[in-house]
Amino acid sequence: MDRQELSRIAHTHHPIAAPLDDANVAALLRRAVRRGDERVLDLGCGEAPWLLRALAAHPGLRADGVDTDAGALTTARTAAEQLGVAARLGLHHRPAAEYTSPHRYDLVLSVGATHAFGGLLPTLAAARTHLAPGGLLLLGEGYWQREPDRAALDGFGGATRDEFDDLPTLVDKLVAEGWFPVFGHQSTQAELDDYEWCWTGSLTEWALDHPTHPDAAEALARATAHRNGWLRGYQGTFGFVTTLLRRAD
Template sequence: MDRHLISRIAHTDHPIAAPLFDESVQRLLDRLLGADTRRVLDLGCGEGAWLLRALTARPKLHAVGVDLDTRGLAQAHQAATALGVAQRLGLHHQDAREFSGPQPFDAVLCVGATHAFDGLLPTLTAIDRHLAPGGLALVGEAFWQQEPTEAALAGLGGMAATDYDDLATTVDKVVAAGWTPVYGYVSSRPELDDYEFCWTGSLAAWALDHPDDPDSAQAAAVAAEHRAGWLVGYRDTFGFVTLVLRRTADTGTGG
């Protein structure tokens, strides 16, 4: 079963692909998008949930999304058309690492998609290439709430303890890379639990509703395995922080 299809189904009831309630998403967008923000880029946009919210709230905003999921981008375009914002949204079916915009952006997002760049610091390097002087970055990244156990690592698909850091070390690395956090939000336990129950529940419900689909059994198995890995393994270990960042020494030219 294609991983993009799994993700689309799993996010049916939680279109923001991160453990954030709607009010948290709005708070972060309010911090990211100032009165002078005109161009926004989302690297790893999926179905464009962040951009659609931003475009709907700000009629002068133009946005660009980049992702490898063709169907996700098609759904983003369909939703943008229904909302009347499609003319202000550009969508690119492309590896986010290879995207090259014609001009820098006032704000660049990458929330829950740092794996596309092989980690947090390479993601910041990629963002820096696209960000205009004085611009803001929004980055969402996992961290360890406590030292991960073998069960936690197994539940996360066999990750290594070195794949993430604790919150303080994560922020220290961001600062050492030349960025200053001007706002941040740590997802709450209810947000983390809601995300996981939505993810596994939507996928399991789809399998129940489509018993004759060739992918039904695999979808049910993926949901059950993910749910067990979370509840038995990493529920007390996995955390998520979303940071609004400015360059500490803003000498970048973007583009």
């Protein structure tokens, strides 16, 4: 089954493709969008839920989203048209590392998408090239809440210990690169669990709703394997933090 299609189905009931609830998404956007006339760039935007919310709330805001998933961008475009914000949203189908723009941005987002640049440090470097002076970066990244054991690593798709840091080490790395957290939100265990129940549940429901579809058995197997990896492995070990960052310069 196509990985992007699977991900889209799995996010049916959780449009933000990261473990954050609506209230915390709104709170982070309130802190990140300060004037309302900002230019905003989302590197790895998916269906662009962050941008759509910001555009709907601020009629003077303009935004660009970049993603390699054409289907997600089509969904974003349809939603933007329905919301009446499409004229202020540019959607770019390409690897984030290849995105260039004639202007800089007041706010850059990378939420659950540092893999688009091959990790945290290259993501920070890329964000810096896109940011206007005084701009902000909203970064959502995983971390280990406690030392991962074998079951947690295996459950997380065969992750390695060094794929994530603990939270203090992650913050130290940000500061060492010249990025200062001015706000942040650690996803609660309820948000993390809700995300996993939505992900595995939506995929399960799709498989049950389409029993004759050639991908149904695989979708059910993937949902089951993911749920087992989470419940028997990384639940309580994997965490997620979304920080609003500013540079000293």
